[in-house]
Amino acid sequence: MSGTMGGCGSYFSARTRARTSLVRISLTRINLSRTSLVRIILSRISYACIHNVSTMPDARLLLLLCLAVLFLTGSCSPDARSERLHPEENVLRIAVPSDPRSLDPAIAYDVVTWPLVRTLFHGLVDYDDDLNLVPWHARSWSISEDGRTITFKLRQDIRFSNGRPITSEDFAYSLERILNPATRSPGQGFYRNIVGARAFQNGSADRVSGLRTPDLETLEIELVHPDLPFLYCIAMPFAYAVPREEVERRGDKFGRYPVGAGPFTLAAWQRGTRMRLEKSPSYYRADEIRLEAIELMVGGNETLHMMMFERGELDIASVTSTGIPDADFIRVMKDPELSKRVAQQPLNAIQYLSMNTELPPFDNVNVRRAVNHAIDRRRIVSLISDRGILARGVLPPGMPGFNEALEGYEYDPGKARELLSAAGYPNGFTTELMITAQSGIDTKIGQAVQQDLAAVGITVEIRPVTGPTRIEATGRRGTVPFSTFGWYQDYPDPSNFLDVLLNGDRITEVHSTNVAFYDNERVNALLNEASSSTDQARRLALYQEAERLIVDDAPWVFLYYPQMYLLRQPWLKGLKLNPVWPIRYEMMWIEP
Amino acid sequence: MLSRILRRLGWAAVVLWGTTVITFLIVHAVPADPVRVYAGANADAETIERIRSELGFDNPLAVQYGRYVGNLLRGDLGTSLVTGERVLDAILIRFPVTFSLALTAVCLWMLMSVPLGVLTAKYRGRAIDRTVLIVSLVAISLPVFWLARMLQYYLAYRTGVFPVGGFAGWTHIILPAATLALVITGYYARLVHTNMVEVLNADYVRVARAKGIPEYVVLFKHGLRNAVIPVITILGLDMAALMGGVVFTENVFALPGLGVLALQSVFNLDVPMIMGVVLFSAAMVVCANIVVDFVYMWIDPRVEGV
Numbered sequence: 001m002s003g004t005m006g007g008c009g010s011y012f013s014a015r016t017r018a019r020t021s022l023v024r025i026s027l028t029r030i031n032l033s034r035t036s037l038v039r040i041i042l043s044r045i046s047y048a049c050i051h052n053v054s055t056m057p058d059a060r061l062l063l064l065l066c067l068a069v070l071f072l073t074g075s076c077s078p079d080a081r082s083e084r085l086h087p088e089e090n091v092l093r094i095a096v097p098s099d100p101r102s103l104d105p106a107i108a109y110d111v112v113t114w115p116l117v118r119t120l121f122h123g124l125v126d127y128d129d130d131l132n133l134v135p136w137h138a139r140s141w142s143i144s145e146d147g148r149t150i151t152f153k154l155r156q157d158i159r160f161s162n163g164r165p166i167t168s169e170d171f172a173y174s175l176e177r178i179l180n181p182a183t184r185s186p187g188q189g190f191y192r193n194i195v196g197a198r199a200f201q202n203g204s205a206d207r208v209s210g211l212r213t214p215d216l217e218t219l220e221i222e223l224v225h226p227d228l229p230f231l232y233c234i235a236m237p238f239a240y241a242v243p244r245e246e247v248e249r250r251g252d253k254f255g256r257y258p259v260g261a262g263p264f265t266l267a268a269w270q271r272g273t274r275m276r277l278e279k280s281p282s283y284y285r286a287d288e289i290r291l292e293a294i295e296l297m298v299g300g301n302e303t304l305h306m307m308m309f310e311r312g313e314l315d316i317a318s319v320t321s322t323g324i325p326d327a328d329f330i331r332v333m334k335d336p337e338l339s340k341r342v343a344q345q346p347l348n349a350i351q352y353l354s355m356n357t358e359l360p361p362f363d364n365v366n367v368r369r370a371v372n373h374a375i376d377r378r379r380i381v382s383l384i385s386d387r388g389i390l391a392r393g394v395l396p397p398g399m400p401g402f403n404e405a406l407e408g409y410e411y412d413p414g415k416a417r418e419l420l421s422a423a424g425y426p427n428g429f430t431t432e433l434m435i436t437a438q439s440g441i442d443t444k445i446g447q448a449v450q451q452d453l454a455a456v457g458i459t460v461e462i463r464p465v466t467g468p469t470r471i472e473a474t475g476r477r478g479t480v481p482f483s484t485f486g487w488y489q490d491y492p493d494p495s496n497f498l499d500v501l502l503n504g505d506r507i508t509e510v511h512s513t514n515v516a517f518y519d520n521e522r523v524n525a526l527l528n529e530a531s532s533s534t535d536q537a538r539r540l541a542l543y544q545e546a547e548r549l550i551v552d553d554a555p556w557v558f559l560y561y562p563q564m565y566l567l568r569q570p571w572l573k574g575l576k577l578n579p580v581w582p583i584r585y586e587m588m589w590i591e592p
Numbered sequence: 593m594l595s596r597i598l599r600r601l602g603w604a605a606v607v608l609w610g611t612t613v614i615t616f617l618i619v620h621a622v623p624a625d626p627v628r629v630y631a632g633a634n635a636d637a638e639t640i641e642r643i644r645s646e647l648g649f650d651n652p653l654a655v656q657y658g659r660y661v662g663n664l665l666r667g668d669l670g671t672s673l674v675t676g677e678r679v680l681d682a683i684l685i686r687f688p689v690t691f692s693l694a695l696t697a698v699c700l701w702m703l704m705s706v707p708l709g710v711l712t713a714k715y716r717g718r719a720i721d722r723t724v725l726i727v728s729l730v731a732i733s734l735p736v737f738w739l740a741r742m743l744q745y746y747l748a749y750r751t752g753v754f755p756v757g758g759f760a761g762w763t764h765i766i767l768p769a770a771t772l773a774l775v776i777t778g779y780y781a782r783l784v785h786t787n788m789v790e791v792l793n794a795d796y797v798r799v800a801r802a803k804g805i806p807e808y809v810v811l812f813k814h815g816l817r818n819a820v821i822p823v824i825t826i827l828g829l830d831m832a833a834l835m836g837g838v839v840f841t842e843n844v845f846a847l848p849g850l851g852v853l854a855l856q857s858v859f860n861l862d863v864p865m866i867m868g869v870v871l872f873s874a875a876m877v878v879c880a881n882i883v884v885d886f887v888y889m890w891i892d893p894r895v896e897g898v
Contacts (some may be wrong), residue, residue, distance in 0.1 A: 095758075098856050101674050107761065109632045112882045158823050186631040190640040201642065255676055271677060271685055272848030273759050297758050300846030304757045311756060468624035468861040475628070490634060500634070511628060511637040 049214065061173070084571055085312035090290065090590050092572070094316050095297040095305045099271055102255025105240040106178050106185040111321055111488065114237050115583040119277055119294065121240035124171060124219075125231060127580045131400070131492045133143045133231055137166070137261075138219075142575050147534035148225030150234075152219040158284045160243045161265045168493070170241045172211040175221075176200070176249065178238050179208060187238035190490070193230060195222040206544030235580075263289045263586045272298055282449060290574070290589035303327065309567065315590065316393030316575070317567035319583055321347070321488075324565050326440055329385045332567060343566045345577035348398045348489040350391055351441075353433070353449065353557035354474065358517045359481045361431070366423035368554040372409035374416035374456045375449055381560050383444045388560035393551045394497050397578045398559040401494040401540040406551060409560060420573055428457025434473065434483040435499045437464035442484045445559070468569040474515045478509070492580060493542035495531050502550055503527045516555035599887070604878045611874040612664070612867070616657055619863050628671045628818070629861045647673070660867070669871070670864030674889060679868035682853060687835075688758060688850035693772075693842070694834035696765050698827065700773035701780055706820070708777070709784020710811055713819075721785075728778030740771045757846040769846045772838060776830070780823065787819035788887040794818075825884055832880030835873070 100113040105384050108117050126136040135141075138152040158166050172201050178185040179197050191197060195210030210222035223230060233239065246259040258266055263286070264277040275296040279289055300308075302318045302325040309317040324342070332338045355362040355371065362368055381388045392408025395401055420428060433449060435442035446462045453460050460482075465473070474480045500506065504519025505528065523546050530542035551558070558560055564582050570574050574588040625645040628635075635643075644650050648659070663670060670680035712721040747767060748756040754767045791797060792815055800810050835850070842851035850869060857865035 099675050102676050107676075109634075181642050181646055184630075184643050186635050186639060186643070188642065189636040192638075249712070252671075252676060270673070271682065271854065279817075285600075297846075299759075299848055299852060300757050301843070304744075304844070304846055307744070307756045308758075311749065311752065313756070339772060466859065467622065468626070468629045469622065471628055472624040506636075508637040511625075511635075511640045513634070 011551050019072060032286065036260050046091065058098050059355075063197050083312050084315075084569065084590075088293070088295070089592070090292040092294045092585060092588055093313065094294070094319050094589065095300060095308065096316055096319060097301060099536050100275075103258040103266060105237045105242065105260075105294050106174075106183050106187065106304060107255050108237060109186045111582065112319060115319070115581060115585055116277070117237045117240065118262065118581065119259050119264040119585050120262040120266060121237065121242070122158065122166075122262050123237065123240040124154075125235045127235060127492075128384075129576070129578055133399070135222030137171075141228050141231075145227070147562075148223045149224070150221045150231065152221075154217045154219065155284075156217055158261055159282055160241075160246075160259055160261050161280050162243060162259050162280055163282065164243060164245075166241055166243075166261055167216040168213040169216070170243065171219050171239070173244050173310075174242050175211055175239055177242065177292060185238060187236065187448075190233040190238065192266060193225065199345055225532050227531070228534060228536060228539065229491060229493040229531075232493055232496075234438050236491060264294065266555075267293070270298075274298055289586060291585070294585055300589060309569070312569070315569050315572045316583075317510045320560075321564060321582075324567050326385070326405065328465050329387070329565070333385075338567065341568050341570060343568065343575055343577050345564045345566075345579060345582060346389060346396065346398055347562050347564050347582070348396050348492055348579050349562050350394065350396055351388065351445070351484075351486050351559045351562055352391070353445075353559065354483050354485050355555060355557070356478075356481045356517055357519070357553075357555050358478060360479055361423070361425060361429050362558060364423045365553055366419045367425060370416040370419035370423065370456065371453065371458070372554050372557050373412045373419065374458070375452045375557055375559075376411045377454075377559055378411065380445055380448045384441060384560075385447060387565065388562050391558040391560050393558060394502070394556070395494055395543075399489070399492055399494060399497070400536075400572070401543045401547075403544045403547060406548065408551060409554070413452075413456050420456060420458075428453075428459065430459040430461070431482050432461045432463050434463045434465060434470055434480050436467045436470050436484070438467065438485075441583070445484055448521065449557075475508075475511045475513070477509050477517060480515075483515065485556075489580075494540065494547075495527070498543055498546055498550070499527050499531055502555065504545075518550070518553065518555035519548060520553055523553075597886075598734070600882050604882060607878055608871065608874055611663065611871055613657075615867050615870045616653075616660065619861075619866055620653060622861065623671050624861055626673055626861045626863050664871075667760040672857070672862050672865045674860045674862045674865070679864050682865065683850065683868055683872050686848055686853050688849050689847055690835060690838065690851065692762075692843070693765055693768055693838060693847060693849060696769035697772035697834065697838075698831055700769055701777040702827070704773065704777045705780035706775070706784055708781040709788055709819075710816060712781065712785045713788030713815075714811060716789060724781060728781050731774055731778040734775055736771060736775055737840040737844055739774060740768070740841055743771055743842060757844075759846070759848050764845070764847065767848055768838075768841045771841050771844075772834070780827075783823050783826065784816075784819060785826055787822060788815055790816050791819045821888075825888055828880050828884035828887070829877070832877045835876040835880075 008166065034138050096112050100108060102108055103113070103117060103122050105117050108114060122137050124136060124138040125133045125141070137155055137158060139155050141150060141317060143150050152168070152171075154168050154171070156165070162165060175191060175194070178188055178191055179184050179194070179200055181201055188201070192201075194208055196205055197210065199205040200208045209214060212220040212222070214220065226459045234459070241261060242254070243259055247254045250257050259285075263280055263283045265277070265280045267278040268274070268276040275298060276293040279292055280286065283289065283384060297314075302320065303320050306325050306328050307315060308314045325449050332342065332508045355368050357363055357368070377390050381390060389397065393403060393406040395403065400584065420426065433446055437448045444462070450460045450462060470483065474483045474485075487497065487501060500513050502516070502518050504514070504521070504524045506512070507514050507517055507519060525545040526542050526549070530539045533539045533542065564577065566575065566577065566583070571590055571592050572588060573591050576584070576587060578584060627640055627647060627649055630647070631640050631643050648656065660670070667680070669683075671678055672682060675682070708724055712724050715721055715785050744756060744767060748754045758764060797810060797814055800814050838849070839851035839855055841847070842849045843855060846852070850872070853865065854869045856862075857869060
């Protein structure tokens with residue numbers, strides 16, 4: 001201790017020296033508890049203050065004071081862990097990193113906001129835990145012989161929270177509103193298959209002719225071509241019912257002052273600070289809703305949320321897709337108490353590397369296969385603490401049509417080198433991998449890929465860019481050769497993966513969702529046939545065949561299917577994850 | 593005097609106009625598409641183009657800029673692409689948080705740095721002076737986000753003395769303000785120290801001492817009052833810079849201030865919001881400059897205006 005004070009020695013009086021050595025003795029010879037040590041240090045300081053008033057303050061005392069503070073803080077543990085630090089009893093308290101952009105179902109389009117929209121609005125059909133569509137606002141529905149007309153029969157006992165009963169006209173209005181260009185709905189593309197949708201969007205028709213309401217409890221939707229997954233589009237929150245009078249009254253601000261028919265209503269929303277949803281007394285199944293309110297803190301990252309969770313201030317550690325922060329994941333899973341409260345759900349999502357099949361050297365199928373063989377997926381998954389299932393194809397295991405027999409690509413650097421030689425690149429090549437700079441997962445994947453490919457002679461330069469830049473650049477034809485990607489389903493149908501991401505007919509010059517610019521005529525034909533088929537078994541067979549061809553052509557490096565982990569407090573009940581709606585607040589309650 | 597004020601205001605307008613041009617160009621030079629961000633990664637090309645034309649982003653840049661300035665002159669900073677909030681509302685809602693954070697921090701660091709500066713000037717070269725110098729150097733070199741996390745971990749998470757984060761009252765301001773204050777105190781302590789040493793060597797101080805005036809009166813009445821004038825100038829500018837949002841501190845503690853707003857709008861490529869926040873911060877600095885200049889002229893008549 002005195003050694004560290006070195007040059008200042010001459011400034012200390014003999015008395016101070018004696019006192020410091022006293023502390024040193026007590027530190028080394030007597031086994032003191034932290035608290036008594038702190039007490040001794042404090043008493044030394046107060047002694048010095050009383051007896052040395054006239055002389056200058058002592059630097060050594062400052063150091064002692066710092067030590068005292070350190071010991072004090074070190075001796076206090078977060079003992080609030082097992083107690084709920086929230087004044088309100090049956091109120092769920094969660095935190096989100098930033099404000100939802102809008103609570104308007106026509107606008108909201110992300111995994112954090114959708115569970116909130118579900119608590120405020122009501123839709124025609126919903127999913128059960130096995131991903132079957134079940135009646136919700138619709139009592140029943142039927143599909144015509146030709147597969148082009150869907151008829152919904154609606155319940156008559158449900159009202160908006162403003163008291164007005166909901167009729168079929170409200171659902172017709174809500175669908176038309178999505179298609180109205182002035183609404184600027186990001187979901188409009190899902191509903192363009194309705195007859196008259198394009199004419200309405202282009203302004204040549206006042207109404208969408210394919211939306212018909214013969215009476216107040218019947219809604220008919222006529223489609224341009226048969227489309228089985230269209231029912232899934234109807235189950236998306238975009239299509240939830242909104243009351244015309246409130247939308248017209250609020251205009252662009254409807255997303256700030258939403259009125260729906262869900263189990264909760266919006267009670268308060270201070271932008272950037274907090275949001276509060278309260279149980280709606282007029283909800284038709286109000287007796288099934290056990291929470292009084294949902295209180296959201298807005299702001300902070302997952303690390304802060306984890307601290308608040310461990311102090312008992314939050315009921316769920318994080319409601320984003322991250323679930324448990326990377327840095328805490330292993331500790332949580334090893335903790336016998338915490339790990340009991342982890343809920344886990346494989347997501348209908350995939351993490352992949354896209355290789356631009358139009359740009360050399362990735363226009364050569366053997367190069368793409370070689371890259372697939374050269375990358376050790378197992379290591380990548382272990383880098384994300386095993387929070388993923390190794391991918392052997394495009395469709396995740398929870399998706400209808402998942403093919404267990406797909407073999408995919410084994411990690412085999414020797415074979416990768418052979419394939420590279422066959423492709424005319426015996427010495428490898430140099431390429432650039434675009435990743436999202438803010439994403440920790442992307443960085444890990446990037447580095448692992450860089451090392452693996454270096455082993456077979458391919459030099460990869462990592463190019464980190466912001467999320468928006470990556471999306472823009474990769475969607476532009478002939479621009480990005482190699483990029484990381486993640487895809488999360490819109491609805492549980494293979495078309496949402498294969499058609500959207502790998503159908504050559506979907507390639508556009510800019511904003512292409514087919515970022516590999518993969519165009520195989522046979523695959524396109526299979527996908528197009530499947531999308532207009534009305535026989536589900538046949539569709540799934542066609543999709544499996546298309547997926548087999550795609551895996552063989554290897555436009556992607558199929559990495560892994562992510563899993564979601566949620567950490568809850570022991571007093572939070574009713575948390576049951578669902579692959580479509582990971583979180584369903586309306587089913588939860590607090591039980592101290 | 594009036595013409596001087598008018599000239600200053602004219603230059604301020606030019607600076608702000610320049611800010612809008614530069615920000616506008618930078619935001620549009622970024623190789624990313626705000627409409628794509630708005631529509632989400634899953635949207636198809638047709639949806640994106642329809643939304644683009646609804647938002648007016650398909651017009652030439654000059655037209656977009658003209659429209660922006662036109663709206664600006666009417667006091668309309670536009671609407672956020674991401675949250676749909678009016679930009680001016682978003683800024684004004686968050687401003688009080690940033691303002692109270694900055695003000696608390698300033699009070700804290702002045703309360704610490706002025707006595708330290710005076711004390712170290714009085715005992716120049718002694719142990720207290722050297723210790724404060726070393727501690728100051730260390731404090732100035734600390735990264736703000738690291739110090740913020742440390743304070744958050746020990747004083748909030750471990751002990752629960754302060755809230756970990758979020759904003760629900762004045763207690764939420766203390767730790768963030770302390771973070772800022774600890775880092776900046778060292779700098780101001782040296783500033784006060786240097787000015788004090790100079791002043792204490794001045795003839796009038798020697799005269800005051802010779803007359804037998806008590807030391808504390810010499811220090812605080814004759815010394816500090818004169819030593820603190822340049823400090824106030826710098827303080828004004830620092831305060832203005834803090835008003836623009838304290839990005840790291842606000843983000844670590846999840847304070848809903850301008851710093852968080854700025855960072856989020858950059859990540860989301862929320863063009864109107866980025867423009868608004870930058871313009872607002874620029875306006876703050878310009879105003880503070882004008883105010884400081886005039887206050888300085890008023891305090892010290894020897895200073896001639898530009």
